[in-house]
Amino acid sequence: MSPGREDISFQRRLEKEAEIWVEEGLISPIQRDRIVSRYRVLKEADEKAGPGKLITTLSILGSILVGVGVILFVASNWSLIPKWGKLGIIFSSMMASYGFGFYFRYEKASYPRVGASLILLGSLIFGAGMFLITQIYHITVHYPNGPLMWGLGVLPLGYLLGFKSLISLAILDLLIWLGMEARFWISHSSYYGMMTMVNLYLIAGIALWGIGLMHREWRSLRAISSPYIILGSLITFSGGYLLTFEFFGLLAGSNTLWMFYTGITALFLLSVVMRFFSKEREKGWGPEVLGLLILTGIVLYLSLSSPPGPPKASRPDLRLFFNILFALEIFGLIILGFVRRYPAYVNIGVLFFALDVIARYFDLFWKLLPRSLFFIVGGxxxxxxGIMLERKRRRVLASFNIEEADG
Amino acid sequence: MRSKFILLVLLQVAVLSGIIAYRQYWVATGERILLKTAPVDPRDLFRGDYVNLRYDISTIDLEKLGVKERFQERERVYVVLERNPDSTFDATSVSRVLPAGKRFIQGRVQYERAGSKWKVLLRDDSENLHPLTPQWFSNVKKGDRVSFCLDERGQVLNFFKEEAEYKPKCRGRSLNGIVEEIEKTESRILHVEYGIESYFVEEGKGRAVESSRGKEDLRVEVSLRKDGKGIITALFLGGRLVR
Structure with missing residues (x-):
């Protein structure tokens, strides 16, 4: 790995570690100096001009602001500029952003981070341009086509350049399209529509997650896997969390959306099949795939078997089931996070564990059950x-003759 | 890398240009028709920079047209149109299949509802008779004295019995008199969406359209594709083009 990809906390740790290596006679002091100096240049740059990540964050925020500005400019529909003038502004600003972005990132390579953000800005203007054109020409035939074309237009660019920002934008566009398109097909009742959406997004979240895991195990796609995994797991857990509440746990979907379920499930299954062909499958991939498959199966079954229309009666059994399922999902994710040393999993798991505990503590439903007992048994x-894992860990460490400090 | 990047950016340019070209082709080759708009709840009329539109053909009285078929939500339908003397178009029939040799517009069923229609004959204090068609009419019998509130076009906004304790304020024109006749007919109303229910106007212009539409006739010019899909090409308020 090049030194440019490491952060300052790594250098501090490295300096301490290198000291210990010298004491243990693993490396000579000269070797220590060479190793440490390899990273010192970066440390100096970070201390003088701020970390590289800060530059990326600033540039991305800047691009988003300019993009939002262009969209607002579009929305206010300035009246003084003729039709061709508006089109000219959109096309020229989009081409300029892409052009300068590519130049700074790849041709001159002098400002790669700012260049990447300018390319993101180009993609934002592409979307804004689409909405402007539909407004200028009064094209109101089918609104969901807008985010669909935006997402499909940006996605290939994300793959070509390997930009997480572009992949994230495309995923968000496609998720917005999914909601708008599905809303078009379901009943007009807003409450019922909201419940149906939870299931649809839950399925979509699992599929995104699955696609992300497949990307992670293919070396050429690994760099762009995190938007899929993080967005997918967040959506899956948000959906699962909502289903644990009384008002959502009544009914699980609508069979009028079968074509969406079919398409999304097909994408998910394809990603599972692709994982079988990967040579670099991660630890714990088997239970992970199985868990996601079971979850997909359950949501699909409940969504497609429930009759269309509002629910007839309350279903406490279904709700209890969703609560147990959600608890299992959380623990599964946290365990996987530790096994695989993947902090995002642990963080997401702990976040939803906390949310679940808060919700259940104040939940009216649990008045029916001995709530205190539930918490005590769970705890x-x-x-x-914890005791079992600690004992195992001690045994493993003891076999290497290593003593661990307390805390 | 460079050529692939240029190719993908050009693809995005092509998508944007394609939308423009598609719309221009549609307008150039489509048939232009004029549609009358129907009153909209004023709270919903203006939203952002859009004028929300409803048409006379948005609600179709199936019994009146002699259509026996029942329609499902979201079903695609073809509404056969006929020209009125004032050169606007009205619905004469609805079908699931493409009507051959007729002029038609394509839409999607929102829902079908059984409903009632009322015709009320009111004799005012100067003994003049006024036929009125309120959206709903109840708790009133022949011979009652009733006050109607009408908009500029003579549509009933609300009504109350003169003896009633609660008398809603009338923002339009009041008409008082004795109810001479009440005629209630049952009907099946088909609510249809055509994808031409909103029109983008310049900032601030929506309110102007909203405030003057009660006084003036609002008509919409639509270009129809061969399959009956419509796209708005112009808006006319009292015969003047809205830009």
Whole structure:
């Protein structure tokens, strides 16, 4: 790995570690100096001009602001500029952003981070341009086509350049399209429509997650896997969380959306099949795939078997089921996060664990059950798990003759 | 890398240009028709920079047209149109299949509802008779004294019995008198969407359209593709083009 990809905290740790290596006689002091100096240039740059990530963040925020500005400019529909003038502004600003972005990132390579953000700006203007054109020409035939074309237009660019920002933008566009298109097909009742959306997005979240995992195991796609995994798992857990509440746990979907379920499930299954061909499957991939497959199966079954229309009666059994399922999902994710040393999983798992505990504590539903008992039993199980894991860890460390400090 | 990047950017340019070309081709080759708009709840009329539009053909009285078929939500339908003497178009029939040799517009069913229509004959204090068609009419019998509130076009906004305790304020024209006749007919109303229900106007212009539409006739020019899909090409308020 090049030094440019490491951060300052790594250097500090490295300096401390290198000291210990010298003491243990693993490396000589000269070797230590060479290793440390390899990273010192970056440290100096970070200290004087701020970390590289800060530059990326600033540039991306700048691009988003300019993009939003262009969209607002579009929305206010300035009246003084003729039709061709408006089109000219859109096309020229889009081409200029892409052109300068490519130049700074690849041709001259002098400002790669700013260049990448300018390319993101080009993609934002592409979307804004689409909305402007539909407004100038009064094209109101089918609104969902807008975000669909935006997402499909940006996605190939994201793959070509390997930009997470472009992939994230395309995924968000396609998720917006999914909601708008599905809303077009479901009943007019807003409450019922909201419940149907939860299931649809849950399925979509699982599919995104699955696609992300497939990307992670293919070396050429690994760099752009995180938007899929993070957005996918967040959506999956948000959907699962909503289903644990009384008002959502009544009914699980609508069979009028079968074509969406079919398409999304097909994409997910394709990603699962692709994982079988990967040579670099990650630890714990089997239970992970199985878990996601079971989850997809459950949501699909409940969505497609429920009759269209508002629910007839409350279903406490279904709600209890969703609550148990959600708890299992959380623990599965946290365990996977530790096994694979993937902090995003642990963070997402802990976040939803906290949200779940808060929700269940204030939940009216649990008045029916001995709530205190639920928390005590749950807590004791976790403690027991902790004791078992700690004993195992001690045994493993003891076999290497390593003593661990407390805390 | 460079050539692939240029290719993908050009593809985006092509998408944008394609939208423009598609619309221009549609307008150039389509048939232009004029549609009358129907009153909209004023709270919904103006949203952002869009004028929300409803048409006379948005609600179709199936019984009146003699259509026996029942329609499902989201079903695609073809509404056969006929020209009126004032050169606007009205619905004469609805079908699921493409009507051959007739002029038609394509739409999607929102829902079908059984409903009632009322015709009320009111004799005012100067003994003049006024036929009125309120959207709903109840708790009133022949011989009652009733006050109607009408908009500029004579549509009933609300009504109340003169003896009633609660008398809603009338923002339009009041008409008082004795109810001479009440005629209630049952009907099946088909609500249809054509994808031409909103029109983008310049900032601030929407309110102007909103405030003057009660006084003046609002008509919409639509270009129809061969398959009956419509696209708005112009808006006329009292015969003047809205830009």
């Amino acid at each position: 004791l199980l976790l403690l027991l798990g």
